[in-house]
Amino acid sequence: xxxxxxxxxxxxxxxxxxxxxxxxxxxxxxxxxxxxxxxxxxxxxxxxxxxxxxxxxxxxxxxxxxxxxxxxxxxxxxxxxxxxxxxxxxxxxxxxxxxxxxxxxxxxxxxxxxxxxxxxxxxxxxxxxxxxxxxxxxxxxxxxxxxxxxxxxxxxxxxxxxxxxxxxxxxxxxxxxxxxxxxxxxxxxxxxxxxxxxxxxxxxxxxxxxxxxxxxxxxxxxxxxxxxxxxxxxxxxxxxxxxxxxxxxxxxxxxxxxxxxxxxxxxxxxxxxxxxxxxxxx
Numbered sequence: 001x002x003x004x005x006x007x008x009x010x011x012x013x014x015x016x017x018x019x020x021x022x023x024x025x026x027x028x029x030x031x032x033x034x035x036x037x038x039x040x041x042x043x044x045x046x047x048x049x050x051x052x053x054x055x056x057x058x059x060x061x062x063x064x065x066x067x068x069x070x071x072x073x074x075x076x077x078x079x080x081x082x083x084x085x086x087x088x089x090x091x092x093x094x095x096x097x098x099x100x101x102x103x104x105x106x107x108x109x110x111x112x113x114x115x116x117x118x119x120x121x122x123x124x125x126x127x128x129x130x131x132x133x134x135x136x137x138x139x140x141x142x143x144x145x146x147x148x149x150x151x152x153x154x155x156x157x158x159x160x161x162x163x164x165x166x167x168x169x170x171x172x173x174x175x176x177x178x179x180x181x182x183x184x185x186x187x188x189x190x191x192x193x194x195x196x197x198x199x200x201x202x203x204x205x206x207x208x209x210x211x212x213x214x215x216x217x218x219x220x221x222x223x224x225x226x227x228x229x230x231x232x233x234x235x236x237x238x239x240x241x242x243x244x245x246x247x248x249x250x251x252x253x254x255x256x257x258x259x260x261x262x263x264x265x266x267x268x269x270x271x272x273x274x275x276x277x278x279x280x281x282x
Contacts, residue, residue: 037074037075038073040062040063041075043098045058045060049109051215053096054275055267057149057253057267058247059247059250060245060247062241066242069085072240077105081103083238090209091243092112100239102235102236111186115209116204119202120202121201125216132181135178135179137177143170146168147254158192173191174189186278188214191216192217209235247273250270
């Protein structure tokens with residue numbers, strides 16, 4: 001007479017435990033989403049608005065906890081605007097942050113320039129905070145290597161395309177180093193006289209910050225309306241999703257479907273670069 005199999009023996013005999021495998025994958029995905037939402041997540045730079053600090057093709061780490069948590073904290077932005085932050089704190093002037101405009105699902109990455117209650121204005125490309133000009137130092141031209149992710153389009157960088165001593169194509173851009181009132185400094189790009197170089201005094205409302213890109217003449221930020229693909233003025237601190245920490249690696253856009261091309265597409269010298277602004281004098 002055949003002996004009845006136990007449940008465990010029957011499971012062994014039937015092969016893979018698909019339900020157990022599915023549960024394992026579910027908990028793994030949940031853990032990854034939880035880490036990305038609450039601790040840190042990778043971020044890809046798709047635009048040139050933060051050059052020269054960040055290049056198209058840079059991959060970086062954004063931490064989610066420095067300013068607390070809000071409705072934009074989850075990896076997938078599905079919630080409507082909710083006022084307030086849990087364990088909230090104000091970003092520091094000079095921080096690079098990711099921001100999701102109200103009623104949008106796309107993350108932007110910009111630098112915090114103005115804080116709540118301050119008056120900000122811009123004249124001839126010079127930023128004024130509470131009536132005082134932000135310190136600027138002209139550092140001359142910097143030759144950025146042209147590649148698949150940095151094309152030096154003549155409409156955005158008129159007259160900037162050239163060649164270096166080795167005959168390589170480069171984009172020659174004028175670098176201006178700004179130092180904010182708290183001593184934080186960073187490099188910006190100045191293409192020339194542009195409409196965005198001027199705006200009248202604006203008082204930043206309570207609970208809001210004013211954000212700008214380092215590539216001042218090619219950045220849709222708090223100076224632009226949402227119809228212009230900008231941030232529509234100062235943004236609520238609830239819309240800040242995290243702080244940029246460091247670059248993990250960078251790609252020059254030359255990679256194809258062929259895996260043999262992948263290694264050659266890495267830009268050298270960018271992995272590990274901190275994205276915290278320098279202190280004046282460093």
